[in-house]
Structure formats: C-alpha cells, structure tokens
Amino acid sequence: MSEFLSLDAIWAVPPLNELFNVAHDRPFSLLFANYSWLLGMAGGLALLWVAYTISFNARSDEGRHPVYKLAMPLAAATIVAGFLNVLAEVRQPSRLIYGYTQGWYNWDTAIIKYGIIILPLFLMTCWWLSFQSISREQLERGIARFPVKLTPLLDFMTLWSRRYSIFDYPMLSRVVIGVMIFFGFFAPLYSAVFLMYEHGVPVWNSPAQALIFIATALAKGAAIFMVFAPAIYFLGTGRRIELRERRPRWLAVAALVVAAVTWFGWMWWISRLGTLPDQQLAVLVSGPYRQAIVWHWEIIGLILPLVLLATPLGKLNVSRWLAGIGILWGSYAIRYFVVVGGQSLNRSGAGYLGATLDWDVVWYTGFSFLFLIGLLALLMLLMSYNLGDRPSLQEGEAK
C-alpha cells in the first residue's frame, strides 16, 4: 500500500491537467468522465431519495425536508447534463437513438443499447418525481404563478402531478421505490460496466472500478444531502437550513470506507497477484499517475472526508463542507483516472500515452454545467420551490 500512498508522492502536487486527455483519437475524453460523474451523482441522489422516502415520513408533506425535495430535480438536471456531455462525446449524436428507429437487433452485442433505453426512463422518472416530491398544493400554487394560458403546458411538463400523488397509492409507491432503487444502482454502474465491456484495458476491466463508482455515487448523494442541497436551497429561497439528521454523514462514511477498501485492495491485488496487464496498471498508478492519484483521490477524495466525517470534527459545519467538496472532487478524480488512465495504457503494454487538453472538451464541460444550473433553476421555478413549506423542525431549522 505504501507505493500508493507515500510521503514522497505528497510533496509535489501535480495539476490535474497534466493528465488531461490523450493525444490521439480515442473513444473517450473527459466528457465521458463528466458523464460518469453526473450520472453517478444522479444515482446517488436517487438512492438517497429512496432511503428518505422509506425511512422518513416523506410520503406526507410534513415529513418532506426541503433537501429531500431537491433530490429529484437535481438528479434530473444532472442526468440531462450528463447526456449533453455524452452527446458531445459521440460525434454523431443521433446515432444514439437509431435503435428506436432501426431496431435493436443492430446492437446485438452492444451494451450501449441498455443505457440508451434505461437512462432516459430514469430521467423521466426523476423529472416526474420532482413534482411528486412536493405537495399538490404547493405545485398548484406554483403553476398558478404562471399565466393561465401556460397551464396546459405546465401540466404536461409536471405530468399533471398537481392532480394526484403516488404516495396516495401504497402499491404504486412501492413499485416506484423499487424502480428507483434499480435506477439508482444502474446509473452509476452503467458507465463502469460500459468500460468493463472494452476488452484488454486493465483499468476498465476490473469490477473494482464499478464498486468504487457505486460507492462514490452514494457518498456524493450523501454529501449533497449534507451540504450542497441546503446551499442550493439558500440560493433559491434566501433561507438557511441545515440538515442535522446524521444518517447522510454516516452513509457517506460507509460509502467512503467501501471505496477505500476496494481501492487499496485493488491496488494491493494488482501489484502482488495481478496478471501482466494488471501490473501495467500498477506501474501506471505507482509511476506517472502516482502523485495525482495520491492527492486528488486518496487524500482529497478519501482520507480527508473520512477523517472529517468519521471523527467528532464531523459535527462542525465547516468539516462537512470540506468533506463534501472532497467527496465530489475525489469522485471526479477517480473517474478521471479510470477513463483517461485506462486510455493511457495500451494493449501492447508499452509505455503510456501522453496527454493534451482539448479545448472542445473544456467548452462542452463548461456549458453542460451551465445547462445543469439552468435546468435546476427551471425545475425549482416550476416546483415553486421558493414558496416551499418551512423545513421540518425535527430535521432542520429555519434561520
């Protein structure tokens, strides 16, 4: 383990962009890492949403914490932003939907068809549940704030949610929860399994990366519930809230422990017991990528958040903030490493591909995040979030 976490690696912090992208035409750029990160976040939010729906009285309007209400719109926005990244990544974006018009038999052996079918359903479900996560009255009031002639459109956009609630139908709500559990696992796992499907790339072919993707997705969901959703709530309403409920914190700790055990176990395995291609990966991690991995993933993404959350420090707001930022950063760093690092290896086992930053990637990354913000704001407007009920007193407090 010392090879992957050693002091001499710590002295120099390499800029992340030293590793940016590969200098040739490869299937994936950072846009795929963005996509994986965003879909992972959506999956984490979905699982947190499920946990809160089951564990708390979220079926009733009184039990719905504002953070909970933000989960689905955030998930929907991140899914769309993720889609934008992947659309920019593939140069013929509409080929992604040819299956619908040409028949799926053309994709007999292509794993991509599962994503093309399931992830839009996930998006639609998140969109729908965004409006199911607030009371019908609140939605009614929100729609009423728009001109009357827009009401049919807004009804369509909200899937007429002001007229019914799934939580009124226990069986339906159980089905929806079941579906969301599936989506919640599928979304973070899909990008990992997609990479596993590529033959002969040791970083990608390990199930360890899939486990890390799902663990970091959960940690991200928890971090959002802890600190980022309250911040968004503040931006949207001007009201400060704090989620004092401790389960997201411990859920994040558990997820980070799983990620850490998986990561270090994986590294131990490949360096000691791995096959030749695995040893290539070991050399990559302990060589050219060593400092970046140690800093961006192991320290910022794993150890720092664990220390901040698993100790009494975790009671401090600033600790949770720092931990949340670390979780998001580390979650991106590990995806970055898997996607870009995987491509830096080559099948002959000879050396590593260099890296140059493609301006297009920066462009599309930036504008996809801008779109995410815009879509989230739109959803919050539709939900009339700024008119939202006061947060539940037992879970948070208004200031």
Add this chain to the structure above:
Amino acid sequence: MKTRRNFLKLCAAAGIGGGAAGYYDVLFHMIPFNDRGEKAPHPVYGRSDAPEWLLDRSTGEHRPNPDFALRHTVDLQCHSECGLRVKIDKKSGRIARIIGNPYQANCRSDYLDYKMPIAKTARLPGTVCARGNTGLQTVYDPYRVTVPLKRTGPRGANKWKPISWEQFIKEVVEGGRIFADTDDPASKELEVLGFRGLYEKRNEPMDPEAPEMGRRTNGLVIQGGRIKGTRRKFQTRFANAFGTVNEFEHTNVCEVSHHIATDAVYPHKHAVKPDIRSAEFVMFWGTSPGDANFPMQTMAKYTAEARARGTRYVVVDPVLHRGGVGGDSAEWVSIRPGTDGALAMGMIRWMIENGRYNADYLSYPNQRAAEAAGELSHTDASFLVIVEPGHEREGAYLSPAEAGLAVGEGEGHVVIGADSGRPEPAAEAGKARLDHAGTVNGIRVKSAFRLLRESANRHSLEEYAAICGVAAEKIADLAREFTSHGRKAASEFYRGVVKHPNGFYNGFALHMLNVLIGNLNWKGGISAGGGSYGGMTGIYDLNSAPGLSKAKGIKINREGAHYESSTEYRKKVAAGEDPYPARRPWFPHTFNVYSELLPSIIEGYPYKADILIWHMATPFYSVPGQGNEELIEKVKDPNNIPLIIASDIVIGDTSMYADYILPDTTFMERWVHIGLHETTLVKGTSVRWPVIEPLTGKTADGRHFSYETFLIDVAEALGLPGFGKEAIPDRNGRLWPLHSREDYFLKITANVAYADGDPVPDVAEEDMQICDLAAFRKEFEDSLPADQWPKVLQVLARGGRFEPAENAWDGERLGHRYTKRLRIYAEEVALSRNAITGKRFPGTPMWLEPATIAGTPLAELDPKDKWPLKILTYKGSLQTHSRLSSNTILREIQPENWIEINVRTAAEFGLKDGDLVWVETPHGRRKGRVKLREGVLPGVITFSVGYGHWGYGASAVDIGGKRVLPDRIRSAGIHLNPIMRRDPDVWQMPLIDPVGGSATFFETPARLQHA
C-alpha cells in the same frame, strides 16, 4: 422572495440559454434526423468505411464499388517493399484504406496469377503488416512540408519562411549572398557558391597535388537516407551529370557488412536468403522472423507456414523477440552480443572434425565439374592460396603461372587434382583435393578449405563457448542438427550479427555454414533470388544520354578506394615517413559509408564540400554517436558547409539544421522500380508510383514539387547533359525529353513491361476502370508512344511485374539458380590493409575480438567493472528506424519504448519494473523507464528505435511568423543513438567495421542509475 424568484428565472434563462448555445452545434445537428452531426453514411454502421467491394446477393459475387479506385503500388513504411492495394475515394482523391497487393509475392505465399482480373480478387486479399496499414498517416501527416522553406534564423533555430519554388531554385543555383535576409550573423554576409558556381569549376581539380580526388564538382555531396531502386538511379544520373562521385545512401547504418560478407562469398550478390517454406531446419542469427529482415511480413508468414509443416528453427540473439519463441519447433539461443562469429566458428570446427560437411560438393572447382556430379554450384574450397611468408603475393590465390602450369583457358587458379595429386588449373580439373597444404613450384600453399579449418581450430569448442556464452555441448548440438537435414537446412542472418567492429567476419563465418553443407540452389536451402525485370535498358536506355559520363574521383568518405593508392600515402612513403595511420580510415571493400560523410566534410579529409544535400537522411538521429552537440555545432557553422538543402516530407530531426527544405513526396506520391527480395525465390519488379496526386505544391508549369523536380530544375538551369529536351535515347535513336519525373519513370515502366522479349498483356478495360487509370494516362500521355500505354498501364494496374509463383521451384531445385563461384577465401580482403594500423585483414572467416579501428579491444577500452552493460537496439515490428512517429495508430499500440533489461540485471541495480533510470554511456546519458524481461540476456540493455524525436513534429517551429506547436507523442520515449560509443581514435566516427564498413550499434557500454 421576488428577488429570489427573479434570481431563479435568471439562472434558468441564462443556464438553459447559455448551455444550449454552447451546445448549438451538437443540438442543431441532432434535431434533423437526416443530417446528424458528422453525417453518418450508414444509419447503423455510421462512419465505418464503405467497402471497396459490393456483394451481389443474387449471385454471391463481389463487384468493385464505383466510388473507389483500387491501385497497386509498393510500401515504404519499412524496406520490405511489400505490395499495397490502395483504396482511394474518387471524390476526394484521398486514401481510405491500405491492404496488401495479392499479385505481389510479399503479400501472399500463393500470390495471384498476373492475368487474373482484379474483379476476381475480392476474396483473395494480400496482407501487409501494421506499418503498411497505417501508411496513410505518413501521407496525411499534418506536419507535412508542402512548399519550399528557407531558414530565417541560424541553422537549427527552427525559424522558417515559405518561399516560392522559383526563388528556391534561383537562390540555390545562382548562390551569392542568399542568406542576407536571415537574422543569422554567421551567414548574412556569406557568399555561397551555389550549384552554378560549383559547376563552372567542373574542369578544375579538387586537389592539384592529388589528381585521384577528381574535379571540384565533387564538392557536391548527396547524403541520401532511404533511396533505392530507380529513384537512386535518378539521383546517380544527376550526380554524374553534375560531375560528383559523392552521392550515397544510408547503408552503413543499416547492415552493409552483411552485404559485403555476402559479396565476399557470393560475388556480386548482396543478399541470399533461405527457402524457408521448404527447409527442415533454419537458424536465424541476429534477427527474428516477424520483427525485421527482408521482407519482414513474408519471412514471418513463410516461417509460420513452415513451422506448421514441421520445420524447426532456432533464433540466435541476445534478445528474444516475437519470432524467437519456444516449444518443440522453435528455440531461442541467447548469445553474447557480437560473438556470433565465435559460435559459428565453433560449429564449423565441430562440423569439420566430425566430417559433417559436404566434402564432395566442396571438391568441385568449377561449375562444369559440379554439374557433371549433380551439384548446382561450386566453390573455391580447393583453390590454393600462397602462404609463403614474405612472398610478394602472399595471401593471393596461386596462379597457374606461379604453379608452373601453362595458362589455359578459363580461370587463373590452381588446385591439386584429387586423382592426380598434382597441381591442375582449377578451370579444367574434375575433382580437387580439398584439404591440402604443401609446396608448389617452391611456393608454400594451402587450400582455402585448409585455411578455413585452421582458422576454426584457433580456438577449442570450450573457448568458443566461453566467448559466446553458449555451452560447448549446445554448439555441438546446433552443428549436429544443422548437418542432419541434407540440403534442407539454412543459416540466415541480419544486422544483429554484423553491426559490430567484427561484423564482416561474423557474417563471413555464418555464410560458411551454408557453404559447408552445399545448400545453395537447392529446395529448402539457400537462394540468391529470382532477380528482377530490370528497367534501365530495353526500349529506352536510361543509363546513358548524349554527353553523360560517369563522374570520377575518390569519394569523400574514401569508400571503394585503397589508401595505398593515394597521393597522400605515396608522399609519406617518399618522405620516409610511416604512412600509417591515415587521418581517417579508408574503406576499399564497401560502399555507402554514410556515417563518415559529415565528419569527413567538417575535417576536409580528403577535401571539403560546398553543397550538401540531405535526402530522406537523418544522420543526427540515426548514426550511432553523431547526434551530439559538438558535431551539430560544426554542421550549424556555415563556414564548414556553406549550403545545406534537405529533401524531406517534414522538418525532421536533421533536416531542421538545413538552410532550405525542399518538399518531397511520400511513397504514395512517388516512383520507384525495385526487384523482389531473395526470400520470395521468384523474379519480379515492383513498381511504386503516384497513386494519389501529391500533396506538395506545383511549379508554374504544373509539376508537383518533389526531389526529382528539384534535380531536374537544377539540371535544366545548368544545362546538364541527360536532362531537358534531348535526354533519353530509345532503341530507334530518338531522343526523348526529361522535364518531369514521369518522362523518366514511365519509360522504365515500359522497359519492364516489354522485358525479356515477352511483353505483358494489354491492360483490360475493366482493370482500367477499377484502377481509374484513364485520367492518369491522359495527364502523362506525351511521355510514351500510344502503343506502349496499354502494357505500361497493365504493369501499373498490378503494381509491377511478377512471374508465376510456381517458378519458385524446379523439382528439388530452386527455379532460379546462382552459378558464380562461391568463395570461402576472400582474396581481395586478404590483400588489403587497415589504413589506420597498416595491418592486413584476414582472408578467411574467423573469430575476431571487437576492437577500435586502431585495434584496441573494446573490453580494454571500456572495462566491465566500470561499464557492466551493453546497449543493443532493435527495430520493432511497429516502427521503422527513424520515421513513422507520425503514425499515431502505431503509437497507440506502442506509444513509448522502454529500457528493456533482464530481471537479474534489474536485481543487480536494485531496479523494479517501471523505474525511471538514467542510461549512462561514455558520451552522455538519457532518461527512460525500465521494463523487466526474461527474454533479454543479463548484462544487456535493449530498446526499440524510432522514439524520442526532437524534430519530425516533436518540437515547435516558426513558419512565416506563425508558431506551429509540437505533437508530444512524437517526442515520447527514449533514443540512445546520440550517446552511443564513438571510436576514440578518429574524430566523430562511431565504432566501425573496417572491412564491411558498418557503423556499430551493438557495442556501446553502459550503466544504469536511478533517476
């Protein structure tokens, strides 16, 4: 609250609006379903290449896709000269795909009948290797130079400006203060002679006191890299017309000692190859089937086929490469670098001691006697050699006159008759005594075979084993197996054996293995190849022209000349001085001593140069030890070489130091006619021709810029013979013009088409269409008479001319046989001297310890306790020496090279896989990453060449004030040639083989240090 809502509205509007705007191109192209993004030609298979063949479902037959032309040409991604089938998009004129030419022998074992229509070949593809497949990336390299460039700063500053072709030609021809427009203080005021100024001195001697040096026009030196076949002939034509003997290619950094050793045994042949497919046992020395050699893919394919049929082969090499695999059929014998000669001599000793050589075959002293006995060739094994100490012809063959014999017809050599026991003229003897020593007419003589036996007996088997690191039992086993298959065994070697100071003798010894079993011309034995269809003579005589004669004089690198014939030598002797050492070595037996050009020019030995042309040459990258600061600084000084012109397709590692870069064509845009390699056993001439329109610019009269266009325009500007209006004679006495390269190369193609009095068939109309040849003919219609076009186009449609595959064999004999006398004694070598030491060279194969040119053993020069490792280079199957870094597809497979060492060596240095280390040699150090392997001999470092560029797109350049950024992948990896061992006795000379002339790549001492 209102404010917050407005804030959300603003966020929504700005976010969605801004985000959508940022994605406008993605979303815009996504919306209309019929044109999405980069339009996918096929709704399901997207951008996959449209196939060149279309399947007619009703008949099951393929027909050519009319959107593409298929043209056959010849590769140059390495030197294998494989045939290519190039798929060209007719609309764009761009290459879409490259595969093998099924009509050419390299690309299929059972290559197709010449008359088979192309339309019938869809299911009979030819193969090429990965390098061949990726050739289009060489053509479409974004760093291609397409217009003439002139430096604007000092040499090597990488500051250039594009200039017109006319300005380029005018400046280099007329000379003068042509660098006044640069900001280089060293050359602003420099008066450059130019081609005209030098040509006007064509009647002046280079050195009035040494007339053998020739005329002043020898001050033009052409240092060619890879230039072969008829392109080389074109260069030679220009050189002769101008009056310079100094035009070269790169062979001494390749494997010239192999050629010289081969020539010593097989006169006028530079390569012989095994009939791999029919052999029962093959030994590959210093090479491995599937990595390199001529032709790489063909040897690999033949070896795989043979192995499947039960052939066994052994690879003798310090490094285990791809072909040297284990198992029952193949074996890797690891050997100490440069000691192949010791192993071979050990095998020879065992073979002779155990009577495991073909004594009958060796006893026939002439072809007539050999054939009468059912043999297919004969040797000089029984020829008598003078060994009388102090005899004025000691070391020469005994002549009939010296033997007291009446000089009869035929050859002037003497043997001891097997039956008579008396001296007989070799040409008349039936069978001769093989192993003989005695006195003839008072002169002590020994037979060549006796000399070989004595040479082999200089060391015991155990001593040979100690030298080469192969156990004595193993040496005996190898010799036993080699001699257990009759004529169906062969010994084959490549540059690993010869790139040592003792390279010639290593190669000489290896050839002896074949000679001793008499396998030449036999199925499963050794082949001298099937030859080619020529091309330089026939309907047109491309070798001559009115007023054109061969240039004369000593070459600037002193190759092909004896020091003892020079004025310098005679003067020293006359002055009573010891004539040795000469200032730099002379190389009487070899050619293309490329590595001697720059140091000789700088030192002015034997004379200086005025103009240097680099054509596809990169000595700073490729020559061992020459990419060093000191030499580069000397070359950068215009006072040493006033004018340097580089012909290149990119700004390369060496051409970046030129004054001008003339934009050359790539192998897809140029001409060459070249014979098939011996490996294929058959006769054929491959034709490389411009299958696409060159990417380079055009002259005012529409000719594309190229090396040939440059030479033509310079020649025409000077009025050189052999160029211009009346330049090429045909057999009817008509003189044809030479104003474009097609004027020259199409006529060679016509000679090939009509060769041997057996013209090829006319091209079929369907093949014309598939190859899209009508437009080509129209463009160059005037270069040939109308009646020759159909046959010329047939040659182009097939990518050359090839005899039927079945001609390879004639029963148990090879279809093409070599009948000149084989030599086990190199008389010419034995009679010559090392110009540094004055000592004679041995004339028999023997084990010689590697040494400097002055004779210092390398083991003494670089003691092992100080330098425990030795560096070896190799050419991987994904690289060609210096080029191909532009082929990113290959770089994806292997983006970097390593410092490859044995795991035990790593343990000694405390290294683990992937560690960064410094490789230190006596001339510098380089940093790289180690790769641990079992397949490397302990004590050896090896690395694949082709990486670690500083030019060729790896460095930023300024062109016309614009900064062109580098491609980092081209500088990736490590390159150790610049820090390789140089000879301490001669300035800037790599360790060199004094007989074969090879620069040494495999004797650099080294050590490793953690970086």
